[in-house]
Amino acid sequence: MKVLLRGVHLGLNDNLKQYVDTHLVAHIERFAEDEASEIDIALVDINGPKGGVDKECRVTVRMPGMEAVHVTETSETLFQAIDATRDRLEKAIKRAVERRRQGTGNAGMPFDLNADASNY
Numbered sequence: 001m002k003v004l005l006r007g008v009h010l011g012l013n014d015n016l017k018q019y020v021d022t023h024l025v026a027h028i029e030r031f032a033e034d035e036a037s038e039i040d041i042a043l044v045d046i047n048g049p050k051g052g053v054d055k056e057c058r059v060t061v062r063m064p065g066m067e068a069v070h071v072t073e074t075s076e077t078l079f080q081a082i083d084a085t086r087d088r089l090e091k092a093i094k095r096a097v098e099r100r101r102q103g104t105g106n107a108g109m110p111f112d113l114n115a116d117a118s119n120y
Contacts, residue, residue: 002038010045024086038062057081
């Protein structure tokens, strides 16, 4: 899995990178083990040094054969935002995988094209 991590209006120190790797990436890798999968993580400080509830974690996961899954969470600290993002992202990926298995996530196309072709 390819991991893209960037900080927007903030610096990424080793402690933060390690936290993202163990608390976010490690949980998502079990869903996307192949090399073609990609997780794009942006850690954002919205207000800069003003403070407040302005730390945001934006994650987009792309896996072959599935639509991209995007989750954004805002919190007082980056660590809280990362944890909340992980929880929502796991649920969203599980739903996307289940939709793919059931064949309902294919943009309105019939799951079995051969079955429909026999009616004509």
